[in-house]
Amino acid sequence: MTADTHDEVVPFEAADGRTANLLHVVRTGAESVPAKAAVLLVHGAGVRANIFRAAVPITVVDALLDDGFDVWLENWRASIDLPPSQWTLDQAAVFDHPAAVAKVLEHTGRDSLKAVVHCQGSTSFMMAAASGLLPEVTTIVSNAVSLHPVIPPLAKLKIDWFHRPVRALTRYLDPHWGVEAPDAIAAAITGWVRLTHRECANTVCRLSSFTYGVGHPTLWSHSLLNDATHEWLKNEFGPVPLSFFFQMSRCVDAGYLVPAQRFPQFPDRFGTGAPRTDAAITLLAGEENRCYLPESQQRTFDYLTANGRGQYALHVVPRYGHLDMFMGKDASRDVFPLILDALRTN
Ligand SMILES: [Zn+2]
Incomplete structure (x- = not known):
């Protein structure tokens, strides 16, 4: 966090009883200044809330605070700050995000909020929104992927030919093995990556x-x-369950998000029919994103425009990829104005 802010940690209980938390980022000395709206930031898989605070002069959190927003970072069940689990996008959509939104509203006394969501924080949040579970969320800014994941063909092959067989040896992959490999399997995979990357x-x-x-x-x-x-x-990545990749593989095959479980709250199919949300949704994609191709967000934009009742926008940002949209040294110039505009005008 930057020197002039501090975190207020606000635990919340997900609907299945699991404990997670919110980081309320408060500018020191400005506790009583009313902010214009609450904004909830939702991280991706195998990282944590802090992923939005890279070592750059102006983080997206700074930019939001400077603009007068009340900033909340959600550590949902995929966070590396919480005990590792075989989480699914479904559990996050049904159990975590509605509870996180309710906690922010309870804490602030507000009746609505806005959200900035990234990668699997975005897919699961959009699952919840499209299911009608987030009626208090008026504006969503999504990065990288939302309802229609599209990945490079080689990445799909990798899930089928590496991630699937390796699950006999480990239930998680963890980039932090680069700092400390806890066992022989982790050391072997890390050694292979040192050779090939x-x-x-x-x-x-x-x-x-x-x-x-x-x-x-x-x-x-x-x-x-x-x-x-x-x-x-180096300290911002941790374990991600292999089971997540198998759910994502099924989603990529289908062309839209496919639940891992069957929750009654979900529509018959995501990405068809009317989404059960009136939220204004702005979709961002880095033109060079090779984790989720920009076509992912294009497909969701086309779907929303054809089926939804909200205001929708799509921005494809040249030169940028996946996480550099938030972590890039010039993201405050190239990306954050798009986010701020979407949050201000909707
Ligand atoms: Zn590097």
Whole structure:
């Protein structure tokens, strides 16, 4: 966190009884200043709420605070700050996000909020929104992927030919093995990645590329990160269950999100029929995203425009990829204005 803010940790209980938490980011000395709206930021798989606070002069959290928003970061069940589990997108959609939204509203006395959601924080949040479970959310800004995941063909092959067989040996992959490999399997996978990923000397960075796709790197362009952020990310990645990749593989095959379980709250199919939300939805995609191709967000935009009743927008950002949309050294100039505009006008 930046020097002039502190975190108020607000635990919440998910609907299945699991404990998670929210970080309320408060500017020191400004506790009583009313903010214009509450904004909930939702991280992706195998990281944590802090992923939105890279080692850059202006993080997206700073930009939101500067603009007068009341900023909340959600650690949902995929967070590496919580005990590892075989989580599913469904559980996050039904159990975590509605409870997190309710807790923010309870805490602030507000009756609505806005959200900025990334990757699997976005897919699960959009699952919840499309199911009518988030009626208090008036505006959603989604990065990378939402209801229609599209990944490179080689990445799909990798899930089928690496992730699937390796589950006999481990239930998780963890880029943090680049700092400390806890057992022989972790050491073997890390050794393989050191041999096959020569793009930099940061083994956590290389393992994150290996875990989440087939890029060198997968989640950002090195040219868009500063050195401090490349170092900082070593502590921002942790375990992701292999079971997640199998759910995602089924989604990619179908062309839309497919539940792992059958919750009665869900529609028969995601990505067809009317979404059960009137929220204004702005979809962001890095043009160079090789984790989820920009076509992912294009398909969701087309679907929403044809079937929804809200205001929708799509921005494809040149040069940017997946997480550099938030972590990039120039993201405050190239990306955050799009986020702020979407939150201000809707
Ligand atoms: Zn690197």
